[in-house]
Amino acid sequence: MLAQGVGQSIPADTPHAVSVSLPTWRSCVGYEEGEEGILKKMNNGYPRFFIDKCVTSFAATLIERYGTLDEWAIILPSHAVAVRCASFIQQHLATLDPDTKTRTIDLLPRTDPGNGNAQGARRVSPMVSVVIYPKRHSALAKSFWQHTGEGVSSRRAELCHRAFNDGFLAPRTNDNQTDGSPGHSTSQKSMKGPLRYQKARLADGPEEHVRTRADSLEEERRQNTDDSVLFVEERYGRNLDLSRASQAKVAIRRRIAGALTADVDLNDMKDTGRTEIGIRQVSGFSEEDVYLYPSGMSSIFNTHRIMMASRGALKSICFGFPYIDTLKILEKWGPGCLFYGNGSAEDLDDLEKRCKEGEKYLALFCEFPGNPLLKCPDLARIRALADRFNFAVVVDETIGNFLNIHVMPHADVVVSSLTKVFSGDSNVMGGSSILNPRSRYYHLLKKTMETEYEDNYWAEDALFMERNSRDFVSRIARINVNAEAICNILQASKYGQYMKEVYYPKYSPTRPFYEEYRSPTGGYGGLLSVTFGTSAEAIAFYDGLETAKGPSLGTNFTLSSPYTLLAHYNELAWAAKYGVDADLVRMSVGLEDTNELCSVTERALTAVGRVNEM
Numbered sequence: 001m002l003a004q005g006v007g008q009s010i011p012a013d014t015p016h017a018v019s020v021s022l023p024t025w026r027s028c029v030g031y032e033e034g035e036e037g038i039l040k041k042m043n044n045g046y047p048r049f050f051i052d053k054c055v056t057s058f059a060a061t062l063i064e065r066y067g068t069l070d071e072w073a074i075i076l077p078s079h080a081v082a083v084r085c086a087s088f089i090q091q092h093l094a095t096l097d098p099d100t101k102t103r104t105i106d107l108l109p110r111t112d113p114g115n116g117n118a119q120g121a122r123r124v125s126p127m128v129s130v131v132i133y134p135k136r137h138s139a140l141a142k143s144f145w146q147h148t149g150e151g152v153s154s155r156r157a158e159l160c161h162r163a164f165n166d167g168f169l170a171p172r173t174n175d176n177q178t179d180g181s182p183g184h185s186t187s188q189k190s191m192k193g194p195l196r197y198q199k200a201r202l203a204d205g206p207e208e209h210v211r212t213r214a215d216s217l218e219e220e221r222r223q224n225t226d227d228s229v230l231f232v233e234e235r236y237g238r239n240l241d242l243s244r245a246s247q248a249k250v251a252i253r254r255r256i257a258g259a260l261t262a263d264v265d266l267n268d269m270k271d272t273g274r275t276e277i278g279i280r281q282v283s284g285f286s287e288e289d290v291y292l293y294p295s296g297m298s299s300i301f302n303t304h305r306i307m308m309a310s311r312g313a314l315k316s317i318c319f320g321f322p323y324i325d326t327l328k329i330l331e332k333w334g335p336g337c338l339f340y341g342n343g344s345a346e347d348l349d350d351l352e353k354r355c356k357e358g359e360k361y362l363a364l365f366c367e368f369p370g371n372p373l374l375k376c377p378d379l380a381r382i383r384a385l386a387d388r389f390n391f392a393v394v395v396d397e398t399i400g401n402f403l404n405i406h407v408m409p410h411a412d413v414v415v416s417s418l419t420k421v422f423s424g425d426s427n428v429m430g431g432s433s434i435l436n437p438r439s440r441y442y443h444l445l446k447k448t449m450e451t452e453y454e455d456n457y458w459a460e461d462a463l464f465m466e467r468n469s470r471d472f473v474s475r476i477a478r479i480n481v482n483a484e485a486i487c488n489i490l491q492a493s494k495y496g497q498y499m500k501e502v503y504y505p506k507y508s509p510t511r512p513f514y515e516e517y518r519s520p521t522g523g524y525g526g527l528l529s530v531t532f533g534t535s536a537e538a539i540a541f542y543d544g545l546e547t548a549k550g551p552s553l554g555t556n557f558t559l560s561s562p563y564t565l566l567a568h569y570n571e572l573a574w575a576a577k578y579g580v581d582a583d584l585v586r587m588s589v590g591l592e593d594t595n596e597l598c599s600v601t602e603r604a605l606t607a608v609g610r611v612n613e614m
Contacts, residue, residue: 007041010548010559011426016052016154018419018426019552019559020045025539028562032569046551047429048146048297048325052154058161062130066105072135074145075128075152075160077294077456079106082129088144089133103132106172107164127169128152128160147328149297153429156458245459248466252418253287255469256432258402282408284437291433291449292457296398296417299431300365301329302453303394303413307363308334310441310448314362317351317391319343320370320377321578324567326396330365341578343370343377348385355389363392368400368407369514371553372529372563372586373579374503376513383410392441398554400505403476404522405514412439418465420554421526424475428464430457475556475591480523482558482597483589487528489598495605498537498612500581503529526589527553529563531581537608538562538583544607545587546600553588558597560587 004010006027009017020042022028030038044052059073067073076082086102093100106129133141145151152160163169293299304316316330320343330337338354340347343366355361364386369376379395386393395411398420408414416422418430435445487504490496505514505524514524532538542549547558551566563586568575572582589597 004548005041006038007043009044010550010552010555011557014427016054016427017044018047018429019548019550019555020050021548021550022561022566023543023549025542025562025565028565032565047154048149048151048295049551051142051145051151052157054154054158054161055152058157058164059130061161061164062105063132066103066130067132070135071132072138072141074131074133074141075157076131076150077128077152077156077458078454079104079129080454081150081456082106082131084148085131085141085144085150086133089131089137089140092140093137097137100134100137105130105132107160107169108172109163110168110170128156143328147297147325147332148301149293149295149299149325149429149431150301150456151294153294153458153461155428155460155464159460245462248462249292249455249457250287251466252292252430252462252469253290253432255472256290256402256416256418256422256434257285257287282436282438285408285434289435289437291435291453292418292455292462293431293433294456294458294461295429296396296415296419296431297325297329298456299415299417299433300326300394300396301333303415303433304329304333304363304365306445306448306452307392307394307413309452310444311362311392314360314391316362317364319347319351319364319366319382320375321373321575321580322365322367323371323396326365326367334362343375345378345381348378348381352385355385361389361391363394363412365394365396367396367398368405368517369505369508369510369525371399371527372503372584374399374505374508374525374527374529376505376508376510376517378510378513379407379410379517386412387440392439399527400514400517400525401476403473404480404519404525405517406519407517408434408436409438410517412436412441413445417554418469420552421476421479422472422554423465423468424472424554424556425464425468426552426555426557426559428461428468430461430465476526477523478591479526479589482592482594483526483528483587484524485594485598486587486589486601489601490528490530490605493602493605495609498533498608500531500533501529503531527586528589529584529586531584532608534611535583536611538585540607540611541604542585544604545585546603547587553586555588555590557590558587558592558600559590560585562586 004012004021004023006021006023008021010019010021011017022031027038042050044050055075059075062073063071074085076085082104086104089102090100108127160169293302313334315336315338316334317338317340318327318330319340321341327337327339340351364382366377368379382393392412393410394413394415395407396415397405397407398417401421413436414434416432418432419428423430435442484506487502487507490499490502505511508514532541542560542562545560547560549560551561552559564572564575564580564582564584568580576582
């Protein structure tokens with residue numbers, strides 16, 4: 001449970017980890033200030049904020065092949081996403097830098113007659129689209145990556161990079177074929193049949209190393225599997241049966257729908273249909289109403305996009321203090337956003353007044369409960385206003401999760417970041433959006449989804465997510481117990497005099513709203529925040545916590561962070577206007593022994609006490 005060194009992955013030595021160690025308050029400030037000594041130590045970071053080295057390495061290769069020294073590349077999972085990214089860049093530079101040009105390249109599996117691997121490529125879909133832009137506008141391109149969550153995952157980038165180096169991926173030509181013609185500045189060599197019959201090297205340069213096969217892939221499987229499929233799995237599959245990815249996605253969707261709650265293998269799943277009423281408390285709901293995305297933010301971005309495509313470009317409402325990128329999406333895409341940062345009854349009064357005066361809105365977006373103040377909105381009143389004035393309600397249930405709360409009956413769409421507690425292992429990204437079949441907008445949204453939805457969730461990520469989420473139910477129960485125990489310590493400590501506030505749904509003034517939607521067996525979740533009287537006390541508490549420390553939440557291990565510092569470093573005064581203290585410390589509680597977690601908390605509080613004894 002002890003903190004790791006600056007810049008080490010969390011968990012330690014974990015490929016594709018989604019958190020990074022920032023073990024002291026000083027290291028967090030150094031990271032936000034861009035101090036070279038801190039940044040040099042960063043092996044990884046939260047993938048939407050710190051673009052993984054697998055991605056940047058692939059981007060460098062692509063620029064070497066297709067770009068110039070003054071350009072850089074953003075790598076995306078599909079042509080449609082690339083078009084949205086290029087449009088975003090062009091629109092924001094229309095007046096500032098009107099001569100800016102971008103180029104889009106789609107890299108697809110080679111389909112020339114001499115290549116016997118096209119079938120395997122289609123099975124695994126190793127394809128990406130690339131937007132090349134002037135390097136001087138990298139900050140703008142990165143904002144698309146961060147806000148939308150639409151960038152390629154590190155696993156996808158790693159596999160596609162190898163496939164590209166081996167000549168297995170080539171640019172799309174005008175006739176939608178792929179080749180290595182000079183017009184595309186490619187130099188990939190044609191490959192004849194599955195690679196295990198060749199003696200080619202894996203890659204050039206620093207990416208070169210040999211990949212081995214697991215003993216579990218025995219001769220019987222080889223004899224019963226198409227050579228071209230085995231080519232992709234053996235060459236790039238990291239010992240995973242990628243052909244099971246679609247089955248894994250079904251399992252994930254069933255788990256989210258509440259139809260698969262047991263810890264079972266994919267082979268043991270049973271078919272499910274639409275339910276009369278189930279764990280989601282909505283009749284007629286099934287896995288067919290669950291849509292998967294590469295990240296939680298991607299699910300929010302695309303829900304907003306689908307809403308606009310269905311109902312027109314109207315202003316949205318952001319109700320309550322949100323995770324920062326939700327607000328950025330609503331502000332930067334579409335006609336804008338009405339922001340109610342306090343999420344209060346007075347805010348709803350103002351909204352009702354505006355609606356009565358004729359203002360029209362697309363949808364209200366809220367979290368239940370919110371991050372990091374753990375406040376809950378009055379969903380019943382919001383639902384009533386939405387029905388009366390014809391706007392949709394989108395609820396982010398990431399923090400509460402559907403085992404603790406049932407918000408779907410009052411929402412038109414429910415979104416969630418699967419990266420967090422649904423996965424728990426901090427090694428894969430994912431998101432979901434689910435449609436309420438009882439919503440007045442259901443058929444409209446469903447029809448739009450038929451033409452607008454893309455399954456860009458990478459096969460290998462889906463396999464990891466499915467495996468990680470099998471014990472989701474049992475983990476939630478333990479996390480609930482541990483978080484409540486820590487809150488009790490914070491409330492009862494003799495050092496409580498130094499604390500300004502403990503934020504947790506059980507102790508929140510908005511607890512009645514939480515209780516209204518708490519499931520019969522649900523708890524209050526694993527996230528809590530605490531503030532102190534002085535910055536020195538907050539720093540002492542954070543530095544004294546013997547837990548993993550870094551961005552993200554919902555991990556199987558306790559993970560702490562100075563949340564406001566990391567999420568709002570350049571807008572601390574703005575956050576403070578909505579009650580989000582600059583020195584707030586957030587704890588995402590894990591599965592450790594309850595007594596040990598309580599002891600860890602008490603020792604950190606003792607460090608706070610020592611500050612005041614000096």
